[in-house]
Structure formats: C-alpha cells, structure tokens
Amino acid sequence: xxxxxxxxxxxxxxxxxxxxxxxxxxxxxxxxxxxxxxxxxxxxxxxxxxxxxxxxxxxxxxxxxxxxxxxxxxxxxxxxxxxxxxxxxxxxxxxxxxxxxxxxxxxxxxxxxxxxxxxxxxxxxxxxxxxxxxxxxxxxxxxxxxxxxxxxxxxxxxxxxxxxxxxxxxxxxxxxxxxxxxxxxxxxxxxxxxxxxxxxxxxxxxxxxxxxxxxxxxxxxxxxxxxxxxxxxxxxxxxxxxxxxxxxxxxxxxxxxxxxxxxxxxxxxxxxxxxxxxxxxxxxxxxxxxxxxxxxxxxxxxxxxxxxxxxxxxxxxxxxxxxxxxxxxxxxxxxxxxxxxxxxxxxxxxxxxxxxxxxxxxxxxxxxxxxxxxxxxxxxxxxxxxxxxxxxxxxxxxxxxxxxxxxxxxxxxxxxxxxxxxxxxxxxxxxxxxxxxxxxxxxxxxxxxxxxxxxxxxxxxxxxxxxxxxxxxxxxxxxxxxxxxxxxxxxxxxxxxxxxxxxxxxxxxxxxxxxxxxxxxxxxxxxxxxxxxxxxxxxxxxxxxxxxxxxxxxxxxxxxxxxxxxxxxxxxxxxxxxxxxxxxxxxxxxxxxxxxxxxxxxxxxxxxxxxxxxxxxxxxxxxxxxxxxxxxxxxxxxxxxxxxxxxxxxxxxxxxxxxxxxxxxxxxxxxxxxxxxxxxxxxxxxxxxxxxxxxxxxxxxxxxxxxxxxxxxxxxxxxxxxxxxxxxxxxxxxxxxxxxxxxxxxxxxxxxxx
Amino acid sequence: xxxxxxxxxxxxxxxxxxxxxxxxxxxxxxxxxxxxxxxxxxxxxxxxxxxxxxxxxxxxxxxxxxxxxxxxxxxxxxxxxxxxxxxxxxxxxxxxxxxxxxxxxxxxxxxxxxxxxxxxxxxxxxxxxxxxxxxxxxxxxxxxxxxxxxxxxxxxxxxxxxxxxxxxxxxxxxxxxxxxxxxxxxxxxxxxxxxxxxxxxxxxxxxxxxxxxxxxxxxxxxxxxxxxxxxxxxxxx
Numbered sequence: 009x010x011x012x013x014x015x016x017x018x019x020x021x022x023x024x025x026x027x028x029x030x031x032x033x034x035x036x037x038x039x040x041x042x043x044x045x046x047x048x049x050x051x052x053x054x055x056x057x058x059x060x061x062x063x064x065x066x067x068x069x070x071x072x073x074x075x076x077x078x079x080x081x082x083x084x085x086x087x088x089x090x091x092x093x094x095x096x097x098x099x100x101x102x103x104x105x106x107x108x109x110x111x112x113x114x115x116x117x118x119x120x121x122x123x124x125x126x127x128x129x130x131x132x133x134x135x136x137x138x139x140x141x142x143x144x145x146x147x148x149x150x151x152x153x154x155x156x157x158x159x160x161x162x163x164x165x166x167x168x169x170x171x172x173x174x175x176x177x178x179x180x181x182x183x184x185x186x187x188x189x190x191x192x193x194x195x196x197x198x199x200x201x202x203x204x205x206x207x208x209x210x211x212x213x214x215x216x217x218x219x220x221x222x223x224x225x226x227x228x229x230x231x232x233x234x235x236x237x238x239x240x241x242x243x244x245x246x247x248x249x250x251x252x253x254x255x256x257x258x259x260x261x262x263x264x265x266x267x268x269x270x271x272x273x274x275x276x277x278x279x280x281x282x283x284x285x286x287x288x289x290x291x292x293x294x295x296x297x298x299x300x301x302x303x304x305x306x307x308x309x310x311x312x313x314x315x316x317x318x319x320x321x322x323x324x325x326x327x328x329x330x331x332x333x334x335x336x337x338x339x340x341x342x343x344x345x346x347x348x349x350x351x352x353x354x355x356x357x358x359x360x361x362x363x364x365x366x367x368x369x370x371x372x373x374x375x376x377x378x379x380x381x382x383x384x385x386x387x388x389x390x391x392x393x394x395x396x397x398x399x400x401x402x403x404x405x406x407x408x409x410x411x412x413x414x415x416x417x418x419x420x421x422x423x424x425x426x427x428x429x430x431x432x433x434x435x436x437x438x439x440x441x442x443x444x445x446x447x448x449x450x451x452x453x454x455x456x457x458x459x460x461x462x463x464x465x466x467x468x469x470x471x472x473x474x475x476x477x478x479x480x481x482x483x484x485x486x487x488x489x490x491x492x493x494x495x496x497x498x499x500x501x502x503x504x505x506x507x508x509x510x511x512x513x514x515x516x517x518x519x520x521x522x523x524x525x526x527x528x529x530x531x532x533x534x535x536x537x538x539x540x541x542x543x544x545x546x547x548x549x550x551x552x553x554x555x556x557x558x559x560x561x562x563x564x565x566x567x568x569x570x571x572x573x574x575x576x577x578x579x580x581x582x583x584x585x586x587x588x589x590x591x592x593x594x595x596x597x598x599x600x601x602x603x604x605x606x607x608x609x610x611x612x613x614x615x616x617x618x619x620x621x622x623x624x625x626x627x628x629x630x631x632x633x634x635x636x637x638x639x640x641x642x643x644x645x646x647x648x649x650x651x652x653x654x655x656x657x658x659x660x661x662x663x664x665x666x667x668x669x670x671x672x673x674x675x676x677x678x679x680x681x682x683x684x685x686x687x688x689x690x691x692x693x694x695x696x697x698x699x700x701x702x703x704x705x706x707x708x709x710x711x712x713x714x715x716x717x718x719x720x721x722x723x724x725x726x727x728x729x730x731x732x733x734x735x736x737x738x739x740x741x742x743x744x745x746x747x748x749x750x751x752x753x754x755x756x757x758x759x760x761x762x
Numbered sequence: 763x764x765x766x767x768x769x770x771x772x773x774x775x776x777x778x779x780x781x782x783x784x785x786x787x788x789x790x791x792x793x794x795x796x797x798x799x800x801x802x803x804x805x806x807x808x809x810x811x812x813x814x815x816x817x818x819x820x821x822x823x824x825x826x827x828x829x830x831x832x833x834x835x836x837x838x839x840x841x842x843x844x845x846x847x848x849x850x851x852x853x854x855x856x857x858x859x860x861x862x863x864x865x866x867x868x869x870x871x872x873x874x875x876x877x878x879x880x881x882x883x884x885x886x887x888x889x890x891x892x893x894x895x896x897x898x899x900x901x902x903x904x905x906x907x908x909x910x911x912x913x914x915x916x917x918x919x920x921x922x923x924x925x926x927x928x929x930x931x932x933x934x935x936x937x938x939x940x941x942x943x944x945x946x947x948x949x950x951x952x953x954x955x956x957x958x959x960x961x962x963x964x965x966x967x968x969x970x971x972x973x974x975x976x977x978x979x980x981x982x983x984x985x986x987x988x989x990x991x992x993x994x995x996x997x998x999x
Contacts, residue, residue, distance in 0.1 A: 577973075
C-alpha cells in the first residue's frame with residue numbers, strides 16, 4: 009500500500025448500500041461538520057448497524073430491571089454481566105446469537121458464535137467454566153434443516169471441545185417457523201476473583217494500544233451489517249461475511265489474556281467481535297472518555313494490499329485490543345510470545361476523545377468516539393407497535409374437536425419420540441461436557457450444575473424459552489420462560505440470582521413484530537421483578553426472517569443460580585423403589601399451544617397456560633427450603649408434554665438406574681389435558697415415605713398445593729388407568745428418536761437455496 | 763510419588779490430571795512446559811488430553827516434535843513410567859512409543875459419555891490396583907479414538923498381554939454395541955512390551971470423585987503410586 013492511498017469518492021448510492029438512511033447520513037455530516045470519507049462511512053455503517061448500536065431496541069431494554077445488590081457489572085457496562093457470589097468470587101455470564109451466519113454456513117457460524125461469547129467472558133479476566141446453548145431449527149423432516157443441525161452441532165462441539173470448556177446444557181427445538189432462519193444462541197459462564205476483573209476501557213494519555221492474537225484478514229467484513237438484514241435468496245452470496253474460527257488460537261489467547269490481567273499489566277481490554285478494530289477502539293475510548301490514535305499500517309495482516317477500510321471492519325476472529333499501562337509493553341509481548349501469538353503496538357491513548365486512524369502518518373479517518381457508540385451518538389428509535397390480527401383467531405381452541413377415544417399408551421410413546429421431547433443425546437454427546445472436572449450435573453437434567461473448587465458452592469444454569477408460547481402471547485410466554493428457567497435452577501438446588509437474555513425477533517420495522525418485542529420486554533420485566541433476578545445483559549437479534557415468515561418471537565432466557573452447598577444438588581430422576589411421588593401445583597384443563605396439539609394434531613393454537621407469578625415464587629421458595637433441609641430426593645418440573653412426559657423422564661433419564669412408577673392423580677379432568685396439558689408451576693418430587701408429611705406441611709404453610717400421587721418402583725409406568733407401559737418401550741421411544749431422524753436420513757449438501 | 767504433567771499448546775486436560783494427583787492423591791505434581799527439556803525428576807510423566815497444536819495435520823502428529831518429547835522419549839527408553847490419556851495416547855502412538863494408531867471414530871463424530879471398561883491385565887504398573895476382569899466406569903471424550911493396527915500386530919499385542927482395558931457393557935461383555943468408536947478388539951488402553959509406557963482413550967482423571975459420577979479412575983493413579991513406592995523402598999534397601 010503506498011502512502012498516496014486515495015479513498016474512493018462517497019456517493020449517495022454508496023451511502024445507501026451501507027445501510028444508512030438519509031436522516032442518519034445527515035446526522036453524520038452534522039457530527040463531523042463535513043462529508044465523511046469512504047473509511048469513515050464504513051465505520052459509521054457498522055457502528056450504527058442494528059447489531060452494534062441496538063438502535064431499535066435500547067430504549068425498551070432500558071426498562072428492564074437491571075439493578076441488584078449482587079451485581080458487580082450491570083447490563084451494558086462491560087462485555088458481560090458480573091455477579092458477586094461470595095467468597096471473593098464473581099460469576100461473569102452472557103448469551104449471544106449467531107443466527108444469520110449459521111443460516112448460511114452452519115459449522116463456522118455456530119463455531120464463531122461460541123468463540124465470540126467465550127471471548128466476552130475471558131476479556132473480563134474470567135476463566136470460562138461452562139458453555140450452554142439454545143438452538144432452534146425447522147422440521148427435521150426437511151433435509152436442509154438436518155444439514156443445518158448437523159453443521160451447527162459439529163461447529164459448537166468442535167470449538168468448545170478444543171478450547172476446553174465443558175458444554176453442559178442446552179435446548180434444541182424444532183418448529184417450521186425456524187426453517188430458513190435457525191436460532192443459534194450460545195451462552196458462556198466464567199469465574200473470576202473480584203480483584204482480577206478487567207474492564208473494557210482505555211484511558212491515561214499516552215498509554216500504548218496493542219492488538220494481540222490472530223492476524224487480520226478480509227474474512228467477516230461487514231458481518232455486523234449482514235446480521236442486520238433479513239435472510240433472502242441472496243444471503244448465500246454473503247457466505248464470505250461469515251468468519252472462520254480457530255479454537256486452538258482462542259485457547260492460547262485465553263491463557264495469555266488471563267496472564268496479562270493477573271500480572272496487572274493493563275488498563276483495559278476488549279475482544280474483537282462485530283465491527284472488529286473499529287468497535288473495540290471506539291467503545292474502549294468512549295468508556296474511558298479518552299481518544300485513541302492508531303497507525304493502521306502496523307496491524308499485522310494476513311493478506312497483501314488490504315486498505316484501511318478493510319482492516320478496520322474485518323471481523324477476523326481470536327483478536328483482542330489491549331490498553332497497556334505504559335512501560336509494560338515488553339512484558340505483554342513476552343507473555344504473548346510464550347503462547348506463540350502476535351502482540352503489536354499499533355497506537356496510543358489520547359485526550360482528544362477522537363478515534364483517529366493514520367496510514368503512513370496521514371489521517372484517513374477521524375471521528376469522535378462517543379458519536380459512534382451505543383449510549384452515545386448512535387441513533388435511538390422508538391418503533392411503532394401493532395397487535396397482530398392473527399392472535400384473536402389463534403387463541404380460539406375448541407376442545408370438542410379433539411377426540412378422547414385415543415390409545416393413550418401409543419400417544420405417550422409418540423410424544424416421547426417427537427423431536428421436541430425426545431432425548432437429545434445425539435446432540436450433547438458431541439459436546440465435551442466434563443473437561444475441567446467440575447461438572448456435577450451435565451446435560452439431561454433440569455439445569456446443569458458446575459461445582460466451584462475450594463468452596464462448598466456450585467452454580468446451576470439453564471436456558472429456556474418456548475417460542476410457540478411467545479408466538480401466541482409474547483408477554484405471557486416470556487413470563488413463562490423466566491419462570492421456567494428459575495424453576496429449573498430451583499429444582500437443581502439453586503437460588504436464581506440473575507439472567508442474561510437473547511432476544512430473537514423478526515424485522516423491527518414491522519409493527520406486528522415490534523409488538524411482540526415490546527410485549528416480551530414487558531413480560532420479562534414483570535417476571536424478573538418477582539424472582540428478583542435482574543437482567544445483566546445479553547443480545548438482541550432482529551431480522552430473523554426468511555422469505556416466507558418471521559421466526560416465532562424467541563426471547564431466550566439464560567438463568568444463573570447459586571447452590572449454597574454441593575449437598576443440595578438435586579437431579580430430576582427417581583432414586584429408589586418405595587419412595588413417595590408428590591405433585592406440587594395443580595393439573596388443569598389447558599392444552600393451548602401445547603406440544604401435544606403440535607405433535608398429534610399439527611396445530612399451533614390456543615392461548616398459553618395461565619401462570620400466577622406470585623404462586624410460582626412461593627412454590628419455588630418452598631421447594632428450595634425443603635431441598636436445603638435434605639428431604640427431597642428428586643425434583644422435575646412439568647413442561648412440554650405435561651405430566652406424563654415428566655413422569656416418564658423421572659423414570660428413565662438416568663439410564664444407569666431406571667425405575668418404574670405407579671401414579672394415580674384421581675383428577676377428574678379430560679385425559680388429554682391430564683396427561684399432556686402444560687399447566688404451569690407444577691413439579692414432580694420424590695422423597696422417603698417418612699418425609700412426606702414434612703414436605704406437604706411446608707408447602708401448605710406457604711399456600712402451595714402439594715399431594716401424594718404415587719410411588720416409585722417396578723418396571724412399568726402406570727398413570728390413572730390411562731397409561732401402562734414397560735420401561736423398555738418408554739426408553740426405546742425416548743432415547744432412539746433423535747438418532748433415527750438424524751442418522752437414518754441423508755443431510756443436504758452445502759449448496760442450495762435457503 | 764512425583765508426577766509431571768506436560769502442557770502442550772492446546773492441552774486442555776492438563777489441569778484435570780494435575781488436580782487429580784494434587785488434590786485427590788495428595789502427591790507432588792508439576793506442569794512440564796512443552797518448550798522445556800526438564801522433566802523435573804518426575805517418577806511418572808503424564809501426556810494429558812486436549813488438542814495439542816490444534817490437532818492440526820493429525821491428532822498428536824505435531825506434538826511429537828516438541829522439545830519436551832525428546833526428553834519423554836529418552837525417559838521412556840530408560841524405563842521411566844509414561845502415561846498418555848486421550849490426546850496423550852494419540853501422541854504416544856504418533857511417537858511410536860506405543861503400537862498402532864488412533865483413527866477417526868467409526869461413526870465420524872465426537873463422543874463424550876461414560877463407558878464401561880474391563881480390566882484385561884492387572885499385572886501392569888498402571889492397573890495393579892484393579893482386579894482382573896473388574897468392570898470400571900470411566901468417561902470418553904474424543905473423535906479420534908478408533909484403535910487400529912495391522913493384521914498380525916493386534917494378535918501380537920493380545921498374546922503379549924499388552925491390552926490393559928477393553929470397552930465392554932455394564933456386565934462386562936465385550937460387544938460391538940459397547941464399542942464406542944470402532945476400536946479393533948474393543949481396545950481402550952494398552953501398554954508397550956516393556957510395560958512402562960501406557961495409553962488409554964478414556965479419561966481416568968475425570969473419574970476420581972463421587973461428584974463427578976465415578977471414582978473408578980483412581981485405581982490407575984494408585985497403581986502407579988504403589989509401584990513407585992515399592993521402587994523407592996527397594997532403592998532405600
């Protein structure tokens with residue numbers, strides 16, 4: 009590149025192709041007091057993209073409950089939220105989407121999603137101790153969908169396995185609404201001592217700025233802009249916008265990063281994800297109320313003849329920007345050398361609050377940092393909402409159209425073998441769930457549990473969302489998602505402490521879509537206030553649409569819970585013959601938007617099951633008290649598939665020790681609603697006969713219904729004279745289904761229309 | 763007992779092996795950096811699991827050239843005890859310290875789950891604390907664990923009693939269904955002819971505490987400890 013680099017002229021057409029509208033372009037001219045040049049246009053384009061600026065969501069996000077005594081870093085303050093858990097330790101956790109890249113390049117899209125969220129954790133000085141994910145695809149009958157499932161699972165697996173973080177939990181849902189636009193949400197959890205937490209800031213005039221990790225290439229250019237559009241026929245052409253991950257480099261980057269933080273060599277550090285160098289420079293300097301000046305020609309590159317525009321916007325993976333305490337540059341370089349990674353001085357902190365880029369000493373871009381970032385000069389929009397007309401019709405459910413003369417044994421087996429209910433071992437066996445030897449409960453129980461060495465504590469974590477509920481009723485559906493994630497944590501012996509969220513929606517410029525978003529935020533607020541679980545951050549992903557439809561509104565909740573003592577860890581499966589089975593909560597005549605309607609009648613219809621948040625909270629508090637008393641032998645909540653599916657899971661989900669159950673609820677409600685209804689706030693417990701009275705008494709004192717419904721034992725599951733099945737049949741349906749629909753049928757090759 | 767755990771770039775079970783020896787067995791243990799040439803007086807060298815050098819080229823293929831491996835190879839030739847777990851087994855096979863090769867799992871996927879192993883030979887330094895024919899539960903986590911060797915060579919391993927662990931079902935039956943990766947003769951772990959170099963695909967360091975789901979991996983570390991303490995006693999005499 010010669011010093012006489014001449015930038016292309018900025019035309020109005022070019023402005024438009026950068027996704028900026030007229031008002032936004034006018035605003036840029038006002039901020040700069042002049043026309044932006046080509047490089048500056050590129051910078052504004054990515055920083056003001058939906059993906060980086062949250063311009064269409066931030067106003068509503070600010071209404072979420074984001075305060076709590078235990079928060080060390082609140083939503084938006086750092087790369088991830090941080091929660092104090094005592095013993096001088098903090099938990100750092102966050103969930104993020106990588107939907108668009110995974111839709112067109114499932115393996116790399118999913119892998120780099122994992123890589124990105126892991127960097128968000130260790131850039132704060134925390135060592136990642138667990139990864140989770142929440143995945144949604146179209147029907148597995150579609151070969152293109154199977155191709156996506158196959159690639160995504162391999163991508164997540166290979167990245168996490170090689171990096172060395174246990175992938176301990178996740179959800180996998182299938183529904184036609186996700187056919188062309190799958191949802192790939194990755195969550196990571198890390199642990200750090202309070203005094204070793206790092207911040208994403210740059211300050212101190214003259215402090216050196218270094219880029220560390222991988223070299224910068226042309227991969228992933230404009231990934232953030234691409235993520236801010238709907239998926240279309242043309243999306244395949246954007247495959248070059250998908251970044252390529254290298255988990256081996258990330259593992260080295262992790263170790264080197266933690267070393268420079270532990271040795272107290274730096275002022276701040278931020279990983280490079282969306283919008284690469286541009287985003288980290290502008291955000292760090294804006295946070296530190298400083299400026300940054302970099303020499304773009306000093307950035308190590310993979311390819312020749314890269315222009316500043318490309319280097320600034322590259323989304324090459326496994327890179328970090330570091331603001332070093334002056335005088336420590338040499339030591340930082342020694343540490344990165346030890347791990348075989350580049351570390352290069354590319355600039356310094358200034359006091360002019362400008363993000364300045366020079367090429368061979370000449371300025372190619374100069375922009376006020378504050379004007380680029382979320383919470384600063386980036387635009388904020390309040391979008392129009394409109395209640396979708398389909399809701400009124402959707403909510404009508406005629407029980408008369410659902411015949412009751414079914415064979416309930418066969419129906420339960422069909423339900424257990426359905427894609428959304430069957431056991432997902434095909435998926436999670438491909439993830440290393442045990443590396444680091446802290447996994448007390450891996451995939452397959454209500455929540456995953458990771459013990460914390462040198463303490464008695466453990467962390468319980470879960471991701472939850474029923475998109476079908478949110479489609480039918482975004483507010484109530486989101487309340488249920490929060491309640492279910494808290495319930496899963498409590499069933500595992502943990503106290504829910506905070507959430508992270510991943511909000512997956514369609515195009516925000518469509519009022520019906522924005523209605524769903526706005527309602528979901530409202531429902532989340534209501535529930536988080538009741539459970540006292542503030543929102544510590546997360547990610548918004550709009551434009552999740554293929555040419556035929558938008559995805560179901562899917563506000564995925566990642567819940568973190570603290571288990572005070574490892575003796576409280578509780579799992580979902582029945583333990584010993586002779587134990588008593590208790591039902592907490594009530595069976596009701598509800599089948600709205602149930603898995604039963606979807607699987608048996610191919611219908612998505614009705615309103616969501618009713619949820620009383622206050623009741624749910626009392627129920628969860630009571631259960632946690634009992635778990636801590638040591639009287640609960642197993643706890644499992646009833647969700648998709650209702651009571652019968654939950655009972656079947658209690659019987660067989662510990663493959664080493666399956667046991668039957670004999671249940672008689674004596675409830676006088678329709679058989680389909682009794683067996684498969686999804687009424688909320690229900691938990692199946694098992695306990696010793698001798699503890700039964702204590703348990704029922706405590707629930708009663710808190711005005712929560714709890715009663716004996718049966719006993720553990722035998723080798724059959726019997727429910728109310730409706731179901732009577734041997735365990736082998738139940739296990740056969742539940743454990744084999746995913747293998748059958750994935751392995752027995754071909755996946756489509758990589759090419760082809762979305 | 764003094765244990766050395768090698769850290770290659772990309773090792774990620776090094777800390778787990780370290781923690782098992784340090785916290786559960788209460789024995790001295792050091793990390794050995796891949797660029798070093800000092801085994802720090804180790805009685806046992808462990809090559810841990812992970813993805814050394816990203817498993818680029820072939821699992822274990824690059825690690826065998828790292829400086830520490832020169833020392834490990836010499837140590838093994840001098841009769842020192844060397845154990846490779848998972849990626850460590852792959853490295854030992856690549857370095858020809860153990861026979862055969864570990865190729866892609868027959869189902870072509872990564873697989874992480876608890877499996878059962880039958881103790882085939884409890885006369886080795888790595889298995890003496892197990893009963894012969896004992897069935898133990900230990901997890902696997904790999905995508906290249908399919909043990910392969912040429913016709914005739916496997917028979918030789920068998921007749922030399924070099925097979926230490928074999929994949930089996932809960933009741934000890936060595937079946938195809940219990941074979942998680944397609945390994946010949948369900949071989950999960952084996953030693954060299956001299957019996958001082960040992961490799962296994964399953965992870966004993968992940969099965970050392972009840973909270974992790976099994977303590978059946980402890981026997982391996984205890985076996986080595988008992989051999990070393992006997993050697994030390996013999997030296998003292």
